Amino acid sequence: ETAFTFLLGIGMEPRCRCIKTESRRIGSYIQKVELFPPSPQCEDTEIIATMKRSGREICLEPTAPWVKKVIEKILAK
Amino acid sequence: ETAFTFLLGIGMEPRCRCIKTESRRIGSYIQKVELFPPSPQCEDTEIIATMKRSGREICLEPTAPWVKKVIEKILAK
Numbered sequence: 001e002t003a004f005t006f007l008l009g010i011g012m013e014p015r016c017r018c019i020k021t022e023s024r025r026i027g028s029y030i031q032k033v034e035l036f037p038p039s040p041q042c043e044d045t046e047i048i049a050t051m052k053r054s055g056r057e058i059c060l061e062p063t064a065p066w067v068k069k070v071i072e073k074i075l076a077k
Numbered sequence: 078e079t080a081f082t083f084l085l086g087i088g089m090e091p092r093c094r095c096i097k098t099e100s101r102r103i104g105s106y107i108q109k110v111e112l113f114p115p116s117p118q119c120e121d122t123e124i125i126a127t128m129k130r131s132g133r134e135i136c137l138e139p140t141a142p143w144v145k146k147v148i149e150k151i152l153a154k
Contacts, residue, residue, distance in 0.1 A: 035110040037151045039129075045154045052116075068152055074114045075145055077122045 016042035018059035025066050026051070026058055033060075033071060047071075093119035095136035102143050103128070103135055110137075110148060124148075 017036065029052040036046040047060040047067060060067045094113065106129040113123040124137040124144060137144045 030114060031116070032114075033112040035112070035148065035151045037107060037109075038154050039108070045151055047152075062152060062154075071112065071148065071152065074112045074122055075124075075139060075148065077115050077139075 014041055016044055016046060017048065018044070018046050021047075021059045021061040023061040023064045026060070028070075029053065030070070030074075031055070033074065035071075091118055093121055093123060094125060095121070095123050098124075098136045098138040100138040100141045103137070105147075106130065107147070107151075108132070110151065112148075 026049060031050045031052045034046075034048045034050070036042070036048070038045055045062045047062050049058050049060055049070075050056070051058065060070075103126060108127045108129045111123075111125045111127070113119070113125070115122055122139045124139050126135045126137055126147075127133070128135065137147075
């Protein structure tokens with residue numbers, strides 16, 4: 001099991017980062033948004049928002065229209 | 078100077094991450110894209126792409142139309 005854990009620990013992320021995604025709106029106190037395109041490690045597009053102050057990371061639902069709007073709003077600033 | 082460095086080292090990033098931005102197209106081997114909305118530490122929107130394999134980080138020009146398209150493409154996957 002140690003060798004297995006070791007193998008998982010090297011190189012890129014071995015699997016998807018998000019177990020579930022938030023489809024409800026989150027507040028606007030976003031410090032950053034990370035976009036991960038599909039890859040051999042995870043076939044889903046993953047979007048992770050990091051909140052200001054708390055530093056909490058929240059997986060956002062890529063298909064939710066408000067998520068697209070949040071990203072467009074950041075790009076327009 | 079040590080105390081100053083120490084103060085800069087704690088808390089949030091003290092200033093903008095990008096010194097200059099890339100307005101030419103980069104390849105599609107993007108591992109992730111980070112979006113940073115304007116903040117007290119940096120008044121600019123910052124977009125940083127991390128490339129696959131090399132892990133190289135490239136600051137993208139937020140106003141470049143192709144940058145918006147790259148992000149929309151990720152969201153559409």
